Each structure stands twice: as C-alpha cells, then as structure tokens.
Amino acid sequence: MAIRIRPVDRHDTARLVVLLDQLGYPTDDADVHERLTYWLHDQASVLLGADDAGELIGVAALHVCPILERTGRFGRVVALVVDDRYRGQGVGRSLLTEVERRARAAGCIMMEVTSSVHRDAAHRFYAGLGYEDTVDRSRRFIKPLPPAGESPRR
Template sequence: MDVELRVVRSDDAARLAALLTQLGYPVQEPEVTERLTYWFGDPASLLIGADVRGDLAGVAALHVIPMLEATGRWARLAALVVDERYRGKGVGRSLVEAAETRAREMGCRYMEIASSRRRVQAHRFYRSLGYEDVCERSARFIKYLLR
C-alpha cells in the first residue's frame, strides 16, 4: 500500500473527527478544529498523518517531554489511530516508525505508549514493534484536575 506521511493540517479536522470516533472517542469537527489549534501551537508536539490516495488513513500524535532526572528527553505517543479499512496493512507501523524517527531527532531516550487494557490487539501490535509492557515495575497515577 502506498502511504504518504505528512503533517496533519487544519483541513483534516473532519476526517480526524471520524478517526477519533472510530477509536472510541466520539467527537465532532468543531471540537477537533479547536484541539488542532493547541496542537499546532505547541513546538513539542507533532501530528503525523498517513495519507492513502488522498484519504487521511491514520494519525499519530507525538509529544516530547524534557527529563530532569537524566540528560535528554522522552517521547509519548499520545494517540495512534488507523481507519478500520486500512488496519493490518502497514499504516500503523509507518506512523509509529515516523514518530520514533522524529523523537530520535529531538533527542528522546525512549518512547512511551499508554493504552487501555481492553485494547488487546493494539498491545500485540506494540509488542511486535519492540515495545514492552512495564506496568509490573512502573506505576502510572492520574488525578483529574478538570472535568
């Protein structure tokens, strides 16, 4: 499959809304348009799109965070979504590899991916790319500040 990787643009909002809805986060285009403004304005964040014959087939959301406890930065794949029609065809792999390349270029020591325990297929996919589930040795705590 011929996949062109590119930066997500503001005119991708409607298609991105459809992708996020497929991922289980129902959203409308105006909300995505608003979210894109703060993604585009953040120099530590990047939205990578996978274009297949003019169709936005998937998106990887990358965020880079500086480290204090060690020299360098680390990256977080904040979101990864591939349209159902393109899953299993290398689109997700291309997006993750592009995110990893960009993270390396920005001096990141490692990449983190958080994924709901119910996404068993996604976990197999991440393992196939060399990612390790570290929940046994590293806890993740969340406190909601706004609802």
C-alpha cells in the same frame, strides 16, 4: 496502496473526527478544530497523518518531554489510530516509524505509549515493535483538574 506520511492540518478535521470515533473517543468538528489550535502550534508536539490518495487514513500524535532524572527527552505517543479499513496493512507501523524518527531527532532516548487494558491487538502491535509492557514496574496515576478559577470537587 501508496501511503504518504505527512503533517496533519486543519483540512483534516472531518477525517480526524472519524478516526477519533474509531479509537473510542467520539467528538465533533468544533472540538477537533479547537484541539488543533493548540496542537498545531505546540513546539514540543507533532501530529502526523497517513495519507492514501488524499484521504487521511491514520494519525499519530507525538509529544516530546524533557527528562529530569536522566539526560535527554522521551517521546510519548499520545494517540495512534488507523482507519479500520486499513488495519493490518502496515499503516500503523509506518506512522510509528516516522514518530520514532522524529523523536530521535528531537533528542529522545526512549518512547512511551499507553493503551487501555482492553486493546489486546494494540498491545500485540506495540510488543511486536519492541515496546515493553512495564505494568509490573510502574503505575499511571491520573487526577482531573477543574478549569482555572473553579474549586476542586471532592
């Protein structure tokens, strides 16, 4: 298997639908097409794909954020998924290695990734690549925002 890491583009829409479903986020072509509209033009973000003979078999989404309290930026892996037929063959490692390379080139001094509590295999994967679980030192708080012009619901 000769994996090539390359940018994701609109031709990958159908495969992205499959991969996002495998990650646990069912979607459709129209929604992925809309998301690609902002992802592909965001200067602080990159979508990388793992390609096997023209088939997208994995994707990694990186967003680079400036840090105010320290000098530098941090890279956030927003999504990482490998087609279940290819897991355990080094595809995720290849994607993450390229994401980290690009993050360093963008001035990142650290990486961040979040993973649902039930994804034990993913946790072992990240730990094996040097990522530290910091749940005992920090928390993640999320607040949904209503669309612009709508009042918040309480």
